[in-house]
Structure formats: structure tokens, C-alpha cells
Amino acid sequence: MSQKASNYVPYAFRCFQGFTVSDIKEFQSSRQMEIVLEKVDDKVHICGRCSGELSHQGGRYRVKARHLRMFDWTVSVLFWREKRFCPNCKKFRSELIEWICPTSPHMTMELAFWINRLSEVTSVLQVSKLESLDKMTCYKVDKHILMRLLQGYQPPKVTEICVDEVYARGPKQLKQGETRDDLFLTVVVDIRTRRVIWVSKSRRKEGLDEFFRLIGEEACRQIKVVGTDQHEGYAASVSEYCPQAKVVWDRFHLVQKFNEALNEERKDELERIDPEGEMGDLINGKYRYIYLTKAKNRRKRDRRHIEEVMRLNGKMARLEMIKEHFHKMFDCNDKMEAQVMLCECYEWAWQANASHIVKWIWSIMEDERFWNYFEYKVTNGLAEGINRAIKGLKWQAFGYKDMLYFSLKILQKCGYLNHRYFLAPTN
Numbered sequence: 076m077s078q079k080a081s082n083y084v085p086y087a088f089r090c091f092q093g094f095t096v097s098d099i100k101e102f103q104s105s106r107q108m109e110i111v112l113e114k115v116d117d118k119v120h121i122c123g124r125c126s127g128e129l130s131h132q133g134g135r136y137r138v139k140a141r142h143l144r145m146f147d148w149t150v151s152v153l154f155w156r157e158k159r160f161c162p163n164c165k166k167f168r169s170e171l172i173e174w175i176c177p178t179s180p181h182m183t184m185e186l187a188f189w190i191n192r193l194s195e196v197t198s199v200l201q202v203s204k205l206e207s208l209d210k211m212t213c214y215k216v217d218k219h220i221l222m223r224l225l226q227g228y229q230p231p232k233v234t235e236i237c238v239d240e241v242y243a244r245g246p247k248q249l250k251q252g253e254t255r256d257d258l259f260l261t262v263v264v265d266i267r268t269r270r271v272i273w274v275s276k277s278r279r280k281e282g283l284d285e286f287f288r289l290i291g292e293e294a295c296r297q298i299k300v301v302g303t304d305q306h307e308g309y310a311a312s313v314s315e316y317c318p319q320a321k322v323v324w325d326r327f328h329l330v331q332k333f334n335e336a337l338n339e340e341r342k343d344e345l346e347r348i349d350p351e352g353e354m355g356d357l358i359n360g361k362y363r364y365i366y367l368t369k370a371k372n373r374r375k376r377d378r379r380h381i382e383e384v385m386r387l388n389g390k391m392a393r394l395e396m397i398k399e400h401f402h403k404m405f406d407c408n409d410k411m412e413a414q415v416m417l418c419e420c421y422e423w424a425w426q427a428n429a430s431h432i433v434k435w436i437w438s439i440m441e442d443e444r445f446w447n448y449f450e451y452k453v454t455n456g457l458a459e460g461i462n463r464a465i466k467g468l469k470w471q472a473f474g475y476k477d478m479l480y481f482s483l484k485i486l487q488k489c490g491y492l493n494h495r496y497f498l499a500p501t502n
């Protein structure tokens with residue numbers, strides 16, 4: 076090919092390593108273009124399986140592969156793919172074509188990257204419709220590119236992380252030998268940037284172990300704070316790999332647990348009183364959320380509801396006070412202040428005969444991981460935005476059965492496994 080500037084051939088026609096363009100066919104009515112390729116004379120033939128050099132030819136077959144669209148034209152490339160003898164494999168093998176997607180031999184890598192790029196912003200189903208491709212093909216291609224990106228992926232340096240579990244699939248999808256823990260994924264978030272930096276399968280200790288082994292000993296030593304829920308598996312992993320790190324129970328999960336205890340109290344009270352009476356209806360399960368909401372977040376109607384209940388029922392009035400006090404405690408600026416408030420909660424719960432709450436407070440009171448909160452203030456394990464993004468992902472894909480793919484998608488949408496990071500890693 077001439078090197079003269081006047082003979083410039085657009086790159087779109089030159090990106091087929093080992094081949095040159097011999098003909099271009101255009102079909103005006105269907106807006107289709109076919110680029111016919113011919114192999115270069117000095118082409119080196121590589122085995123598609125073992126990457127060794129191939130020797131004599133044994134046959135060839137015609138391949139038509141979809142390429143990137145140009146303007147509004149659908150573009151395909153046509154070429155002969157050769158079968159040659161591989162001395163390593165001792166078999167006839169198809170030659171390797173670098174610019175063809177390995178999982179979908181009827182698509183160029185250029186198009187594969189574009190499919191992957193599109194699927195960063197919308198679902199695979201929508202991408203397949205947009206590009207008139209089969210949905211399964213798009214899914215395979217997207218996964219292939221993500222796997223490739225993963226090979227070059229190194230989690231960023233971190234000092235504060237949050238570890239959380241994400242519910243990924245229903246119990247019906249459990250395979251043999253799996254337990255409930257396998258329904259979840261372990262998600263590691265960098266607290267500073269609020270981005271997901273790793274996802275591993277199951278919520279067992281091994282899930283977090285995997286992350287610590289990946290970043291290596293030196294990086295583990297840099298980790299100062301790990302926010303988790305009250306999951307013992309994660310705590311065990313942290314003490315094994317990052318013994319210097321402080322484990323902090325995050326506020327979101329603590330409030331959740333407190334609410335569970337509070338709800339039990341309401342149920343007990345409902346059982347104790349006459350269910351047919353005036354009170355019975357007011358503290359019924361259908362009003363559950365009213366009791367668990369913070370006072371300042373309640374709607375006007377709910378506020379009137381709670382006032383009426385507090386007037387009629389002494390215990391419910393006390394529970395309301397304990398709940399508000401418990402929430403306020405998280406605003407404390409130091410441990411001492413918080414200790415006083417939690418003790419008050421405990422005392423009031425004791426006086427109100429609220430045994431579920433008494434038991435629960437007792438279970439966290441002596442634990443350093445709870446008090447660490449007031450030093451490091453680790454909030455929601457998964458930041459609101461991330462949680463919503465993950466839920467959106469599941470909804471978009473009508474639930475994921477392929478757990479590896481789901482993990483990759485989380486890293487793509489909420490982390491760094493995407494084109495921005497790989498093409499311009501400094502940004």
C-alpha cells in the first residue's frame with residue numbers, strides 16, 4: 076500500500092491485520108456494505124488454539140463477519156479463513172484472526188468493543204435491538220470483553236473500605252452443594268471514592284479473603300478501616316489479613332437490627348392487648364413502617380396516628396422515645412457522649428419491659444466494633460447510589476443467572492471496569 080499522503084486510506088479499511096481490501100460492495104436499497112478482504116502475501120498463520128505457527132494448508136472456509144456501522148450502513152467483512160496443520164496440536168486447526176471476537180466468530184473486535192461500550196449505559200437486550208444482533212451473542216460478547224478488561228485490572232490503593240453483601244439470586248437458582256451464602260455476592264467499596272473496587276462470590280469469609288489476596292500483603296497493611304455489617308465471616312477475614320485495621324459496624328445495618336427488635340416489641344404488645352379493641356387496629360402490622368420511621372420523616376397523617384397511639388398505650392409511647400433516642404445517638408461526636416445515650420436507651424427499655432431491645436442493646440454494648448463508629452463514622456455500607464445502581468442492573472437484566480457476569484456488570488457500572496478507566500486510566 077502506498078505511503079503517500081494523497082493516497083490516504085481511511086483506517087476503517089485498514090484495521091484488518093494480515094489482510095487488504097480487495098473489493099467493496101454496496102447495496103443501496105438495504106444500506107449494506109460488504110468489504111471483501113484478501114490475505115497479504117507474507118501472512119503468518121497462527122494456531123487459534125495454542126498460538127504456535129501453523130504449517131501446510133488443509134482447507135479454508137468463507138467467513139462473513141459483522142463490523143462497525145458506517146454512517147447508517149451495516150458493514151460486513153468477507154474473507155477466507157484457513158485451516159492449517161498445527162505441529163504442536165498435531166491436528167488441522169483454524170487460524171487465529173486477531174480482529175475477530177473469539178466467542179463470536181461472526182463479529183469483529185471493533186464491533187465487540189462497541190457492544191460492550193453500549194452495554195455500559197443500557198441493557199444487553201436494548202443493545203441487541205439497536206444493533207440488530209442476537210441477544211445471546213451480545214451477552215457473550217459483553218462478557219468476553221469484560222473478562223479481558225478484568226485480566227488487566229488492578230484495584231486502586233485504598234485505606235478505608237466497606238464490605239457488604241448483595242442479594243443476587245433467588246433460592247430456586249441454587250445448585251447442588253450450595254448454601255444460602257451462595258445467593259449473595261461480596262462487594263468491596265472504597266469509602267473515599269464511593270466506587271466498587273471488587274466483587275466476589277458468596278458472602279463467606281473466602282469471599283473477602285479473595286480480595287485481600289488479590290491486592291497483596293503490602294496493600295493489606297495500608298488498610299486502616301473496614302466497615303461491615305455484623306457478619307462474623309468478614310470479621311474473621313479482616314483479622315487474618317489486616318490485623319491492624321479497625322472493624323466498624325456500619326450505621327445502616329445497626330439501625331436495621333434495631334428496627335427488627337423494635338418490630339418484635341410491637342408484635343408482643345399486639346398479642347398482649349385485646350386485638351378487637353381500639354388499640355389492636357392501631358398497632359397492627361400494616362402500620363409497621365410508621366413505628367420504624369424517624370419522627371422527623373413521618374407524614375402528617377402518620378404523626379397523628381402515633382400521637383393517638385402514644386396517648387392510649389404507655390408501652391408504645393416509651394418505645395417511640397427509645398427509638399428517637401437511639402437515632403439521635405448516632406449524631407454524637409464522641410464515644411463518651413454516645414455511651415451515655417445508649418445506657419439511657421438500655422435503661423428505658425428495661426423499665427418499659429422491652430426485652431427484645433434490652434437483649435439486642437446488651438449484645439452490642441460490649442463490642443468495640445460498635446464504638447468504633449463514633450471514631451470513624453462509617454455510614455451506609457453500600458452508598459445509596461451504588462445500591463440503587465445494582466438493583467437497577469438486576470431489573471434491567473430481569474435477574475442474573477450467571478453470577479460471574481453479574482459481578483462483572485457491577486464492576487463495570489459502579490467501578491472501574493469500563494472504557495473510561497481503561498482508555499484514560501489517569502482520569
Ligand SMILES: [Zn+2]
Nearest residue numbers: 122125161164
Ligand atoms: Zn495448535
